[in-house]
């Protein structure tokens with residue numbers, strides 16, 4: 001009896017020692033420092049981290065990731081991060097160098113490389129190709145051209161978003177195993193919600209599948225393939241380009257011959273030339289936003305982004 005009591009005391013003391021060792025660590029173990037590049041990716045990461053912490057968003061507001069340049073505070077946040085989630089060099093060219101410089105300390109997760117995501121090549125030819133592609137005198141970082149031609153706008157397909165959520169859960173669980181259960185639970189909820197969104201969008205867009213339209217820059221391939229929409233061209237291939245007069249004439253021609261119903265601009269670029277392109281063809285004008293410039297950042301931003309996109313297409317293309 002005496003012996004058992006002694007050993008129990010021993011166990012209790014050992015437990016106390018373990019507790020004393022762990023407690024300060026537990027008390028000071030902050031949330032992981034997580035950075036996300038653009039609002040839709042930030043929304044998915046924020047959804048996975050709910051109840052644990054919040055990721056930092058790099059390119060806020062309506063900044064276009066195609067030609068964004070990093071602020072000093074962004075550069076600091078990257079250098080101090082545990083992990084940075086981004087799409088890949090095809091989209092956020094501004095992240096290539098800072099992530100490379102920090103590669104010993106900061107984990108870089110390019111979601112274009114995530115297992116299970118579907119990646120399409122950039123559309124070429126016909127109405128998807130600009131014909132004034134001479135960049136010889138143009139030495140700025142042209143991300144689209146430099147890479148192997150993957151279309152980086154992969155987040156505009158909720159099935160891809162679910163695959164990205166699985167990747168985000170796996171990476172965060174490795175970095176911060178203490179909160180693995182939270183990440184897995186949040187991820188499962190998010191994937192269910194994405195599945196419902198996908199079904200709603202498919203049902204809502206079915207009636208406009210045969211209505212041809214033209215977009216400002218070629219950002220919507222993932223959305224269009226998922227829902228079988230009839231996009232017949234973009235005004236520019238790269239958002240930072242200005243179309244040539246010949247290009248504008250080709251698009252005008254296309255509007256006439258294909259009976260294009262709508263021409264969509266984007267809030268990031270506000271091109272005055274949409275009106276010129278439309279001319280007196282009778283096509284309507286709408287606005288599509290691939291990034292959610294007006295949406296407040298957070299877990300809901302992804303869902304609002306896709307339903308806003310769907311509403312804009314239906315409002316412009318629907319009816320008789």
Ligand SMILES: [Zn+2]
Pocket residue numbers: 066153217218219239
């Ligand atoms: Zn784009």
